Amino acid sequence: MRPTVHDIAKEAGVSLATVDRVLNARPGVREKTIARVQEAVARLGYVRDAAAANLARGRFYRLAFVLPEGPNQFVETLRAALLEACATQVADRASVKVVTTPAQDPHAVVRALRALNPRRLDGVAIMAPETPQVRDAVARLKEEGLAVVALVSDLPNAPRDRFVGIDNVAAGRTAALLTGRFAPQGGEVLVVTNSLRSRDSLDRRLGFDQVTATDFPKLSVLPTAESYDDPARMEAVAFEAAMSRPKLVGVYSMGSGNTPLLRALRRSGRLDELVVIGHELTPVTRRALIENEMAAVISQDVGHLARSALRVLRAACDAAPVFEAQERIRIEIVLRENLP
């Protein structure tokens, strides 16, 4: 059996109340006594029973997730993973509210953040492009004492407690390395995204350029084409590039919008000679991998993302340390053969 606070008290020769005061860093204990208790803790190898502690504390975490809305498979699966995580022990003693905002309206996010009542909430996870208004809204939430984490796309200049997601520069570098090795003959690479306003796309492009510049001189990377979340525009841009650029060897899709992209490439008849690399495993990209239409998908485990965000938010609420190793989101490379 593990030692309890009672054992510590006995071992240190103090009362239970004093042990409690020391363990919870409450004032009113002499240095000497603190040391004595801590020694006893070390000697007996005491570790606080988190279950009992939470029970006694009656702690309840009121959390909110602000996600973009739209025909975005990735966000849909993220939301599903979130709800699934809530049904398990990860979300124990927590209530989670999911708020969605129109993807294309940068003010909508701000409005949604303002609409949150800080007194009825302990923490917020935000997935949104970084704008000055969003930064201000985050700052306001922090001032109100809320825990704030950025999700998927970082808000590096906002006072968020933490970013939960992959290192997008490294993700872009990984995409470049795969493109370069899958297309050793070299040629032109088309880079597309729905919007460069999001920090994640920006970072990915940055990483992609770093590696192609230093390691794959035979690749020439075209300027980023933005679709602004318009499928028709995405399809037109991709089709145009495929038809007019004979030296095209690869396409790197940094955002969503893989359905119109693949449709265009299929239509151009050049899909099987192109190395297509995209992000996020969805039904669309999964199918494309199986059909050999996409060479690789760079992905992040949405289940891990959801659980990690929940754990990190709770830790931030308690100003407790996080278990780093568990919260590092991996850049997953998914090929046809290691589809989960």
Place this chain on the structure above:
Amino acid sequence: MRPTVHDIAKEAGVSLATVDRVLNARPGVREKTIARVQEAVARLGYVRDAAAANLARGRFYRLAFVLPEGPNQFVETLRAALLEACATQVADRASVKVVTTPAQDPHAVVRALRALNPRRLDGVAIMAPETPQVRDAVARLKEEGLAVVALVSDLPNAPRDRFVGIDNVAAGRTAALLTGRFAPQGGEVLVVTNSLRSRDSLDRRLGFDQVTATDFPKLSVLPTAESYDDPARMEAVAFEAAMSRPKLVGVYSMGSGNTPLLRALRRSGRLDELVVIGHELTPVTRRALIENEMAAVISQDVGHLARSALRVLRAACDAAPVFEAQERIRIEIVLRENLP
């Protein structure tokens, strides 16, 4: 606030005792009453507070991990991850004993398993090659009522409750796909391992052959070379192949022993023209990736492995269902640019 058993009792118009009997599937309640309680549970959206339940139950999980011993970086990091996981909430209300057995002695595992006292233990995780003796030892543990999971290397014909690890056939298929795409010109591929006795090596070879046979006719895969955990032998075999086979384009290392392998290939002077793919991210393989000596490493997150084994063991002890999505160990592809 979340509803409690008290709320359920009130809602269903029964006593607390009856609610408890229904929730814990104890006998002595009429069908009609059971239905009434379950309706109340559904209506109020009650979910059992796992923390309080475990506390009340006073459940304590006594677990043991049986791991191979030896100069194996992978096992070392696994053990470290295990100890780290024990220090966190994952191992809450559990004691974990780690037993190591000499890697090369198949009887040592059996002896270690026999030495376990089933009355002082609730569950065991085993990482060992599958032999008839191991199967019998596992069967004996199961008969004693222990939970048993196979770790990393499956024991498909033993009555283990579950396998925690990657799908090694798929891992082999992934390695083949990478080799084929990284070496489109084709040629010979050397496959090495420390021992084909382990189920994982066997499965990886199987998967590797499947994909090379169907998708990469230009690759000809050599018979598996075994080192029997002897670094000198590994080095000799690899050097010999590199020197005598001009058409060699790739090496697939299915087990441990990457240090002597890389040393041999370096010595042969052909390392930079070979596509080397190995398993498990260790200091050795990490360095080889950074130096561009290895093209890719197929890995499994040891932290995830450790935490998953703990969770699965606990669930098996309680005959509780596991949260599948969280326990699926991914086949990670690690390149230079997405090193964690």
Place this chain on the structure above:
DNA sequence: ACTGTTTTGAGGCACGTTCCTCATTTGCGG
């Protein structure tokens, strides 16, 4: 209506911790 069985109610103790209150002791300055 009688017995006997099954079902239900009521209550209490336990788990390990937190967080109170109130009384007591200790240390310190004067």
Place this chain on the structure above:
DNA sequence: CCGCAAATGAGGAACGTGCCTCAAAACAGT
């Protein structure tokens, strides 16, 4: 040595659930 504040002890209630006992009620078959 006194007075005062700080430090400590003792005890208890609570958190939500599990698990136990004993008695009361409902129901079955005769």
